[in-house]
Amino acid sequence: MLRLFWCILSRDLTLALRRGTDVLTSLFFFVIVVSLFPLGVGTEREVLQTLGPGVVWVAALLASMLALERLFAADHVDGTLEQMLLTDQPRALLVLAKITAHWLLTGLPLVLIAPLVGMQYHLTGAAVGVMMLTLLIGTPVLSLLGAIGAALTLGLRGGGILLALLILPLYIPVLVYGAGAIDVAATVSVADTRPYFELLGAFLLVTLVFAPVAAAAALKISLE
């Protein structure tokens, strides 16, 4: 079981890193979206400090969502995905391995670039720390939930825009509590962010258990 997980994970990572620009594209999308807001709403320090947490999280949502199409698409086109599902290995585990690889390539870079973005918005050191932590807990939830949508819309015409319609409503709780925690850390105190992290952690655990199963079921429906 564990060997299957590592096998799929290392395969997906190797394939993606051979074409590194794909990984960088979603990262730069995130940076560009975040950089556009100050140009649009003005560069006053107070405004940016208020907007920062929400903008970072919305940009993370969009970046994560845009990368979702690649989660199963390439393997679906060349038939690999069908072969994988035909093996007698547990489907949910297989999907979880693919989601993990996807998060390492699209979610983790966002966490690492976050301090730079925090500087653009004049966030305090504590707020930046909290921001990195919320992204670290929250972006896996985005990948897990997104996998369900990616599996459901596999191979559909206009799949990308449809995926957004299906998945963004489900992302809202993560957005609310992710951005909320940063806001509390910036305006009240870091100690008060605890309930937010508890909720984000709960989201992560629940989606970690159920999302791979649901995504595997969705893949089965889409490939029948």
Next chain:
Amino acid sequence: MALNWFKFASPASFYPIAGRLVPAFWIITLILLGLGLYWGFFETADRLGGSNAQKEYYRIIFIHVPAAWMSMWLYVVMVGWAAIGLVFNTRLSFMMANAVAPTGAIFTFLALWTGAFWGRPSWGTYWDWDPRLTSELVLFFLYIGYIALHSAIDDVRRADRAAALLAIVGLIMVPVIFWSINCPDPNQCAALHQRSDLTQIDANILFAMLAMTFGFWTYSFATSFMRLRGIILQRESESAWVRDLLDTGDKA
């Protein structure tokens, strides 16, 4: 007499039954809505045009609350049929889920719309990011997502099953809306919707509200069955009984 329920699971045998039920549900709907509106306007303690003039805009409650209840309930009904379809692989269940979705979406929209008109005089704003407003809006998006996913997939079997799975995932929003009065941190989100309790409502107002709710419910039956009949004809258009039906004219 042992009733064979599975007989009605066949679209061919349910089609005429639905056809007979539609007018019955319409009649009950009109009676209940008439009764509810009459009671809400003239039989409450502060009857319309009475001496103790209260703020009349509260009467929007007779549309707003039943619509909000039905928006949540119809989502549960839709998920129920979708889940039955996934488990038992019955075609009619998926068609039912499909037929309920637009009515549910309309009630969600109606709850938001009437809420805006109620919010303007009482809260001073059409819209606020109150937890219940926000979660109701998310419910609306979920209905739209269900309908959009279903219509984007050409293969009906895949469309049914994919949309069913999406509906089940979205079910988690319904309890969130229902209990969205209790905000995790009152300092962070001041809830405009206050905790309410059916036992504290004036009996006449409650009666009118319940009459409206059941009226909306039978309305949902009527419209869903009408839509279901359309869906059945569309999907079974290749089968012999539909061709017979079309040849002889719609007698059912």
